[in-house]
Amino acid sequence: MGQTIAEKILETHRIGGDQQVEPGSVVRAKVDFVLLNDANGPVAFRHFANMGGGKVAVPEKIGLVCDHFAPAPSAAGARMLGDMRRFARDKGIELFFDVGKGGIEHTLIPEQGYIGPGNLVAGGDSHTGTAGAFNAFGTGMSWAGMAAIMMLDETWFRVPESMRFHLHGAKAPYVTGKDVILQILQDIGVDGALYRSMEFGGPGIAEFNIDERMGICNMVVEAGAKTGIVEADDITRTWAEQTCKRAWSLVNADPDAQYASRHELDLSRMRPMVAKPYSPENVVSVDQLSGIHVDQVYMGNCANGTLSDLRQIASVLKGRKVARGTRAMIVPATQKIYMQAMAEGLIEQFIEAGAAVSTPTCGACFGGHNGALDDGEVAFATINRNFKGRGGHAGAQVYLGNSYVAAATAVAGEIIDPARL
Ligand SMILES: CC(C)[C@H](C(=O)O)[C@@H](O)C(=O)O
Ligand code: SF4
Numbered sequence: 001m002g003q004t005i006a007e008k009i010l011e012t013h014r015i016g017g018d019q020q021v022e023p024g025s026v027v028r029a030k031v032d033f034v035l036l037n038d039a040n041g042p043v044a045f046r047h048f049a050n051m052g053g054g055k056v057a058v059p060e061k062i063g064l065v066c067d068h069f070a071p072a073p074s075a076a077g078a079r080m081l082g083d084m085r086r087f088a089r090d091k092g093i094e095l096f097f098d099v100g101k102g103g104i105e106h107t108l109i110p111e112q113g114y115i116g117p118g119n120l121v122a123g124g125d126s127h128t129g130t131a132g133a134f135n136a137f138g139t140g141m142s143w144a145g146m147a148a149i150m151m152l153d154e155t156w157f158r159v160p161e162s163m164r165f166h167l168h169g170a171k172a173p174y175v176t177g178k179d180v181i182l183q184i185l186q187d188i189g190v191d192g193a194l195y196r197s198m199e200f201g202g203p204g205i206a207e208f209n210i211d212e213r214m215g216i217c218n219m220v221v222e223a224g225a226k227t228g229i230v231e232a233d234d235i236t237r238t239w240a241e242q243t244c245k246r247a248w249s250l251v252n253a254d255p256d257a258q259y260a261s262r263h264e265l266d267l268s269r270m271r272p273m274v275a276k277p278y279s280p281e282n283v284v285s286v287d288q289l290s291g292i293h294v295d296q297v298y299m300g301n302c303a304n305g306t307l308s309d310l311r312q313i314a315s316v317l318k319g320r321k322v323a324r325g326t327r328a329m330i331v332p333a334t335q336k337i338y339m340q341a342m343a344e345g346l347i348e349q350f351i352e353a354g355a356a357v358s359t360p361t362c363g364a365c366f367g368g369h370n371g372a373l374d375d376g377e378v379a380f381a382t383i384n385r386n387f388k389g390r391g392g393h394a395g396a397q398v399y400l401g402n403s404y405v406a407a408a409t410a411v412a413g414e415i416i417d418p419a420r421l
Contacts, residue, residue: 002254004162005229006197009137009251013120015154023161023260030154032119032246034061037105039068040124040143042083047147056091057153063095063114064088065105067302068362072099073369103334103360106130106218106302111334116240116248117232122149127384129220130303132229133213135236135251137197139227160226161260162197164253167204169268174418176312177208177215178304178382178402180265182273185223186283187263193225196260199253201231204267210239211308215402218303219384222280272417274380275400278388286405289415293325295377297410298391299403300331300358301365304382307337309403314346316407316418322354323413329371331358355410367392380409 001020003011011021015028036044041064048056056062064084069077081099088096095114102108106127109115117135121128124146131138141155149155165184180200185192198220200213208216213230220228230236232250240248271285299305299313310332322328330350332338338360341347350357356371363370365383372392373379379391379398386398399415408418 001258002256004197004253004257004259005199005231005251006137006160006162006227009118009120010157010159012118021159023159025159026156027159028154028156029120031122031149032061033063033109033115033121034146034149035063035065035105035109035121035123035125035128036146037068037125038066038070038080038084040146041087042080044124044143044146045083045087047144048150051147051151056093056150059092059094062093062150063105063109064093065097065102065108066099067104067360068366068368070099070361071359100335100359103337104302104305104362107214107306107333107337110134110243111336113243113245116244116246117236118249118251122146122155126221127218127302129225129228130214130218132217132220132227133210134239135230135232137227137229140221160195160197162199162257163193164259164262165198165200165265166202166262167200167265167267168202169204169266171207171267172270174272174404175267175270176402176404177212179270179273181216181219182275182283182400183265183270184263185219185275185281186273188223190222190279190281191224193220193223195224195226198223198225198228199231200228201253204265205230205233206235207267209308210235211306214303214306219280222384272402272405274405274415275386277386277397277399280385280400286401286415286417292415293378294380294409294414296327296329296371296373296379297406298329298364298371298379298381298383299406300333301362301383302333303384304403305331305333305337305360307340309382310337310341310346312403313407314349316404316411316421317353317355318349320353320411322410326410326413328355328410329358329364330355331363332360334360364391366390380406380415382406
């Protein structure tokens with residue numbers, strides 16, 4: 001019987017067994033990459049010690065990224081970064097990215113060539129599914145589970161059912177990958193893909209570059225998905241040939257693969273979408289919002305701090321100013337992207353427009369630092385969650401949307417369709 005992308009990737013990584021991998025079966029597997037950050041790493045390290053400690057099985061597979069409390073916003077945050085440094089040093093982990101030496105993990109690790117098509121990636125972070133943009137199976141796991149992988153160099157998966165999202169049509173102006181996943185969240189809700197693999201394919205995929213595919217896969221977990229994977233095409237192949245430092249192989253579903261459900265998205269009929277407080281499923285078209293003053297616009301996170309996002313922001317901000325009464329934060333996802341943006345004159349343009357440009361960090365995305373919100377404030381952000389309290393004070397509200405709408409909102413001081421600026 002035909003297999004989906006997720007089934008194929010789990011089968012190629014399975015340990016033992018000779019039956020074809022099917023949804024619902026449990027397989028032992030070796031992963032290609034183990035990803036931890038300074039929020040989940042310190043807890044995973046304690047689990048590792050409680051399991052007996054000692055050497056990690058395969059140091060080369062482990063990536064440790066300082067991105068949540070980086071740069072350290074407090075003594076407590078400094079301790080977590082210190083835990084990362086000590087574990088990297090003690091266990092001989094070379095792929096350790098400290099403050100100023102990397103960026104946000106889900107953009108950084110693929111950018112550095114350590115995640116590629118056909119890979120199986122386990123991360124302590126819930127947004128590890130972003131790896132699906134690169135035709136990889138990435139998933140967030142428990143932090144004890146991460147410790148066990150570091151100890152044993154294996155883990156287990158219950159093979160998820162797959163859902164197929166067929167994209168077609170030419171994308172309308174100001175529509176991005178973010179709008180695809182927000183449209184799907186409006187359609188299926190935050191529990192619409194529980195423990196499933198969301199597989200994205202069809203001719204419409206070619207409308208999105210690798211950066212924008214990250215925006216799609218970054219939020220599959222907001223629908224409850226185990227993972228999300230974009231089918232491989234020439235864009236995937238070119239990216240992998242130019243970027244990957246480790247083994248990769250393009251993986252696509254069989255024509256007779258079985259899906260729990262199939263969904264169609266006509267990109268030509270789509271509009272920029274916005275998730276209203278307090279849920280990523282509370283989605284409307286940007287046209288349905290007017291007169292909502294915004295105190296802070298936050299542009300950047302692990303999937304929307306890419307060079308494509310910064311160019312989208314610049315295309316709207318060019319020659320304009322951030323509105324009085326509104327603040328704008330722009331956070332390139334990695335140092336490499338920051339440098340590229342500088343070379344293109346985008347950073348200077350952002351500062352001239354009145355935006356604060358930050359060193360790469362998770363920062364205010366999880367309400368930690370670098371732009372947390374006060375009681376009663378309203379924010380528009382290109383992040384992925386807007387639960388109560390997400391951005392800082394529990395009395396603040398966060399709207400989610402794409403980089404074009406964010407930049408237009410910064411200029412207008414209220415949520416607005418970029419076409420109406
Ligand atoms: C802090 C961390 C546990 C969390 C996650 O894993 O999702 C964070 O990255 C987030 O985006 O909320
Ligand atoms: S940028 Fe935001 S969503 Fe991404 S890993 Fe950091 S806190 Fe989580």
